Amino acid sequence: MNEASPIIRIDNVTKRFGQSVVAVSEVGLEIREGEFFALLGPSGCGKTTLLRMLAGFEIPTEGEIYIDGQPMTGVQPNRRPVNMVFQSYAVFPHMTVFDNVAYGMKVTGVAGPEMRERVEEALELVQLAGFGDRKPDQLSGGQRQRVALARALVKRPKVLLLDEPLSALDAKLREAMQMELVRLQHTVGITFVVVTHDQSEALSMADRIAVMDRGAVKQVAPPADLYEFPNSRFVADFIGRMNLFEGKVVNANPDRLTLAVDGIGTIEVPGPPGTAMDSVGVAVRPEKTRISGLHPGNGQIAIEGVVEAIAYQGNESHIVLDLGDGARIAATLQNSSRTTTPVAAIGDRLWASWAAADTLILSD
Amino acid sequence: MSTTSAGLESRRRTKAGIGPLDYSRRLWIRLVLIGTFLFLYAPIVTLIAFSFNDSRRNIVWRGFTMKYYEKALNNDGLIEAFVNSLTIAFVSTIVSVILGAMVAILLWRFRFPGQAPYEGTVMLPIVIPEICMGVAMLAFFARIGWPAGLPWPLNLGSIIIAHISFSFPFVAVVVRARLAGFNRELEEAARDLGASQWQTFRDVMIPYMRPGLVAGGLLAFTLSLDDFVITFFTSGPDTVTFPVKVYSMVRFSVTPEVNAASTVLIIVTVLLTAIALWLQNRTQPKDM
Ligand SMILES: Nc1ncnc2c1ncn2[C@@H]1O[C@H](COP(=O)(O)OP(=O)(O)OP(=O)(O)O)[C@@H](O)[C@H]1O
Ligand SMILES: [Mg+2]
Numbered sequence: 001m002n003e004a005s006p007i008i009r010i011d012n013v014t015k016r017f018g019q020s021v022v023a024v025s026e027v028g029l030e031i032r033e034g035e036f037f038a039l040l041g042p043s044g045c046g047k048t049t050l051l052r053m054l055a056g057f058e059i060p061t062e063g064e065i066y067i068d069g070q071p072m073t074g075v076q077p078n079r080r081p082v083n084m085v086f087q088s089y090a091v092f093p094h095m096t097v098f099d100n101v102a103y104g105m106k107v108t109g110v111a112g113p114e115m116r117e118r119v120e121e122a123l124e125l126v127q128l129a130g131f132g133d134r135k136p137d138q139l140s141g142g143q144r145q146r147v148a149l150a151r152a153l154v155k156r157p158k159v160l161l162l163d164e165p166l167s168a169l170d171a172k173l174r175e176a177m178q179m180e181l182v183r184l185q186h187t188v189g190i191t192f193v194v195v196t197h198d199q200s201e202a203l204s205m206a207d208r209i210a211v212m213d214r215g216a217v218k219q220v221a222p223p224a225d226l227y228e229f230p231n232s233r234f235v236a237d238f239i240g241r242m243n244l245f246e247g248k249v250v251n252a253n254p255d256r257l258t259l260a261v262d263g264i265g266t267i268e269v270p271g272p273p274g275t276a277m278d279s280v281g282v283a284v285r286p287e288k289t290r291i292s293g294l295h296p297g298n299g300q301i302a303i304e305g306v307v308e309a310i311a312y313q314g315n316e317s318h319i320v321l322d323l324g325d326g327a328r329i330a331a332t333l334q335n336s337s338r339t340t341t342p343v344a345a346i347g348d349r350l351w352a353s354w355a356a357a358d359t360l361i362l363s364d
Numbered sequence: 365m366s367t368t369s370a371g372l373e374s375r376r377r378t379k380a381g382i383g384p385l386d387y388s389r390r391l392w393i394r395l396v397l398i399g400t401f402l403f404l405y406a407p408i409v410t411l412i413a414f415s416f417n418d419s420r421r422n423i424v425w426r427g428f429t430m431k432y433y434e435k436a437l438n439n440d441g442l443i444e445a446f447v448n449s450l451t452i453a454f455v456s457t458i459v460s461v462i463l464g465a466m467v468a469i470l471l472w473r474f475r476f477p478g479q480a481p482y483e484g485t486v487m488l489p490i491v492i493p494e495i496c497m498g499v500a501m502l503a504f505f506a507r508i509g510w511p512a513g514l515p516w517p518l519n520l521g522s523i524i525i526a527h528i529s530f531s532f533p534f535v536a537v538v539v540r541a542r543l544a545g546f547n548r549e550l551e552e553a554a555r556d557l558g559a560s561q562w563q564t565f566r567d568v569m570i571p572y573m574r575p576g577l578v579a580g581g582l583l584a585f586t587l588s589l590d591d592f593v594i595t596f597f598t599s600g601p602d603t604v605t606f607p608v609k610v611y612s613m614v615r616f617s618v619t620p621e622v623n624a625a626s627t628v629l630i631i632v633t634v635l636l637t638a639i640a641l642w643l644q645n646r647t648q649p650k651d652m
Contacts, residue, residue: 055552055556056555057552057555076555077552077555077556078555078556078557078558078559078560082556083556083557084552084553084556086549086552086553087549088547088549090547090549090550090552090553092550092553092554092567092568093550093572094571094572103554103557103559103567104557104558107554107557107558107559107560107563107567108558148553151553151557152556152557155557155558
């Protein structure tokens with residue numbers, strides 16, 4: 001898929017509202033054809049604004065957006081080869097389900113049997129066949145969303161834009177719809193761009209994810225790379241759980257770094273060649289951190305601490321060790337058997353350890 | 365003694381039987397209801413009843429007759445006034461609805477410098493005393509030298525303009541209130557699906573605004589139909605409207621003819637309102 005041409009190219013786009021609000025700042029992105037792409041970030045980071053610029057509802061203050069190779073400046077929303085599924089679904093309340101789905105063709109002059117056929121096909125695709133005569137107020141929230149999906153897909157867009165498509169659904173339905181969206185995307189082969197603030201949603205659905213923070217894109221990567229190799233403190237902290245420490249590079253060999261880490265001490269890790277930054281973030285995932293009563297031995301980075309809290313969560317337990325000086329480290333233990341005995345009690349002195357290779361060095 | 369206690373007994377029983385929300389079963393509520401209906405409808409019922417009174421002076425009941433309906437129908441001046449009133453009401457309602465809707469959309473959609481003062485100014489005719497509006501209109505038409513003696517229906521122009529000027533703000537207020545609940549994403553969805561601005565307006569905005577347009581139109585229509593004060597100042601001798609005509613007839617004596625004409629007017633307005641409401645209910649989906 002790497003060679004596939006970008007269907008969307010966002011070229012150094014900035015969007016300002018008024019003089020002071022910078023909603024999107026110098027974003028450069030390429031979205032490939034047939035890809036399931038997610039825009040992920042905390043509330044207010046500019047995801048919706050970026051998506052609305054793709055749809056044509058906002059105009060970039062600077063930069064240019066290319067869709068299918070065409071610059072989009074001055075192209076009205078109704079002339080863009082993209083369609084959008086709105087957060088509120090925006091199903092037309094005064095039209096039946098059939099008319100809602102047919103609307104996009106009616107206004108562009110597709111009529112007669114071809115239109116009817118395409119509407120039926122689209123309703124079938126979202127499993128709403130036979131609902132054509134209903135009014136939207138006779139549908140559940142999930143069904144209304146399917147109408148919005150069918151209405152956009154029936155236009156056969158080059159790209160489908162979805163703004164928080166699942167946020168209004170309850171947890172069970174949301175999980176079902178995540179799978180449904182992925183299935184749908186495989187079936188129709190259209191590029192999907194999904195906005196979400198739910199990291200697990202993005203991780204489970206997307207081929208690639210762009211993580212945004214305060215208007216800027218921090219990292220673009222496939223889910224596993226994003227999780228295992230975050231490039232900044234922000235991404236490391238935002239995706240999943242992370243034990244994050246501050247440290248200093250004291251000695252940089254070509255392939256080994258010696259670090260002085262607050263709360264841990266001096267450690268030696270395999271470093272990326274050429275890293276010579278002064279202060280860095282040092283991080284390790286809780287599920288890669290082990291807890292033991294004795295020092296785990298060589299090859300591991302180990303520190304001693306006092307058990308401060310234990311949170312039982314059914315499938316796993318989280319143990320937090322107090323390392324002194326306000327530093328803490330969390331470890332996740334799988335409860336992989338019904339008879340797994342608790343390894344610790346609050347107040348115990350234990351060792352937390354992890355493989356040096358699992359240490360993340362974050363410069364940003 | 366025994367009757368009193370029995371009465372008390374039954375009172376207590378009914379009292380206990382009335383739930384906290386069973387307002388319709390409480391005596392005082394019923395009295396208020398009856399009082400309201402009496403107050404509102406007794407004059408109208410009397411008016412209608414006395415239109416069938418076989419008496420010129422129309423003070424005491426002298427027997428049933430339809431002859432005053434016949435007389436009213438044959439009264440050319442009255443019929444002309446009636447037709448004038450309906451014409452004015454129709455034209456001014458249509459213009460008011462269009463103008464009012466445009467103002468409402470302007471105020472709702474756009475942010476522009478001087479918006480608040482503009483909104484205040486537009487709504488001013490609602491609060492300005494009618495008599496002042498009337499005098500102002502009279503002065504205005506005299507000042508610009510509005511031509512007199514035009515052929516019908518052009519001679520109604522000044523009255524129509526006056527009526528539009530006081531009824532379109534009502535339409536604007538009603539439609540604006542309706543628009544406040546509009547989901548902008550509906551509009552964007554239509555655009556996104558390929559609709560032009562105009563198609564979006566026609567297919568999404570208008571259906572949404574329809575209840576507001578109907579309600580505003582009804583308001584404008586009834587306001588225009590029964591306006592006396594402003595019309596009185598802007599009408600000439602050959603452009604008499606129904607209220608003005610009735611007023612001039614009543615100055616001599618209240619005959620059953622006036623009652624008959626008024627009854628017809630009541631029936632016409634009630635019918636039109638009923639039709640409009642029925643149309644609205646038939647096409648109005650629930651909001652989401
Ligand atoms: N029309 C507007 N006028 C002024 N500021 C705006 C406008 N639209 C968005 N903003 C600002 O731009 C920033 C980004 O907004 P945006 O809606 O893109 O965030 P988001 O990432 O979608 O957040 P959420 O997850 O809460 O939906 C916010 O600070 C917001 O206040
Ligand atoms: Mg948003």
